[in-house]
Amino acid sequence: MSSAIEVTHAPTVSPSGAALGADIGSIDLNEALAPAQVDAIKAAWADHLVLRFRNQKRLTLENLVAFSRHFGTLDKRPTASGKMSVEHDALPPAITVISNVKVGGKPLGALGDGEAVWHADMTYNERPPKGACLYAVEVPPAGGDTHFSNMYRAYETLDPTLQSRIRDLRCVHDASRNSAGELRLGFSDNTDPRQTVGATHPLVSVHAVTGRACLLLGRRRNAYIAGLDLEESEALLDQLWAHATRPELTWTQVWKVGDVMMWDNSCTMHRRDSFDPGARRLMYRTQIAGDAVR
Numbered sequence: 001m002s003s004a005i006e007v008t009h010a011p012t013v014s015p016s017g018a019a020l021g022a023d024i025g026s027i028d029l030n031e032a033l034a035p036a037q038v039d040a041i042k043a044a045w046a047d048h049l050v051l052r053f054r055n056q057k058r059l060t061l062e063n064l065v066a067f068s069r070h071f072g073t074l075d076k077r078p079t080a081s082g083k084m085s086v087e088h089d090a091l092p093p094a095i096t097v098i099s100n101v102k103v104g105g106k107p108l109g110a111l112g113d114g115e116a117v118w119h120a121d122m123t124y125n126e127r128p129p130k131g132a133c134l135y136a137v138e139v140p141p142a143g144g145d146t147h148f149s150n151m152y153r154a155y156e157t158l159d160p161t162l163q164s165r166i167r168d169l170r171c172v173h174d175a176s177r178n179s180a181g182e183l184r185l186g187f188s189d190n191t192d193p194r195q196t197v198g199a200t201h202p203l204v205s206v207h208a209v210t211g212r213a214c215l216l217l218g219r220r221r222n223a224y225i226a227g228l229d230l231e232e233s234e235a236l237l238d239q240l241w242a243h244a245t246r247p248e249l250t251w252t253q254v255w256k257v258g259d260v261m262m263w264d265n266s267c268t269m270h271r272r273d274s275f276d277p278g279a280r281r282l283m284y285r286t287q288i289a290g291d292a293v294r
């Protein structure tokens with residue numbers, strides 16, 4: 001038997017050329033990563049905000065969890081309490097299913113086949129997640145693309161007058177509905193932004209790792225800027241949202257089976273296109289716990 005010589009490949013980083021995003025190559029997420037590889041991925045994540053790892057078709061859920069754990073503590077999947085068609089107890093507790101596939105009339109996972117409007121994940125919590133990894137096992141032939149937007153750039157490209165106007169403003173983030181528009185368990189159907197239940201965060205936050213300022217918008221529905229008249233708050237939010245979701249700030253992921261996307265949830269937003277309800281889309285997701293917003 002020949003003794004194997006350990007060769008650790010430095011991952012390659014190929015920027016998308018858009019406002020954010022890079023492909024990471026020469027890496028198999030099913031293998032244990034060397035510390036230098038993890039460091040290289042962390043550096044690329046800080047630089048490019050959203051990373052894509054293609055051709056990870058062999059990846060097991062246990063190894064998706066092991067990979068994700070390099071970047072922080074993982075959140076447990078939320079309890080679906082009878083909404084899902086199968087009990088997920090057999091899956092690792094850090095794995096959430098994102099899928100429209102139905103078994104016996106009930107979905108296998110979350111988010112369905114409709115549009116998921118622009119959002120950052122769970123910013124209605126005091127400590128929103130730091131990021132998430134989404135692994136594609138089945139993708140529809142068309143639609144279901146995921147768009148990402150760069151919130152550093154959104155802040156940096158604002159008019160300086162507007163930058164200083166929003167610098168000390170805080171906004172409430174609505175906890176009542178998810179990005180697919182579904183009312184979450186235990187919330188009433190509020191339509192008055194002044195009555196919104198959810199965490200309040202600065203409109204301009206400082207990234208925990210990079211120290212750079214970014215816009216923190218979270219979700220548009222029922223958002224309200226504390227201390228402003230409702231009309232004033234609505235007008236300012238409309239202006240900021242229109243600015244932050246302009247195509248030149250975005251990058252679009254057209255999914256292939258075996259893709260793993262990893263996004264920084266503090267300095268990006270994302271939205272998903274709808275797709276044919278007759279097509280199948282099946283993804284597995286992990287979520288990395290975050291720190292208090294600064």
Ligand code: OGA
Nearest residue numbers: 098116121145146272285
């Ligand atoms: C998410 C999400 C989008 C998608 O998992 O947080 O928004 O493309 N998913 O399924």
Ligand code: MN
Nearest residue numbers: 120121179270
């Ligand atoms: Mn999301």
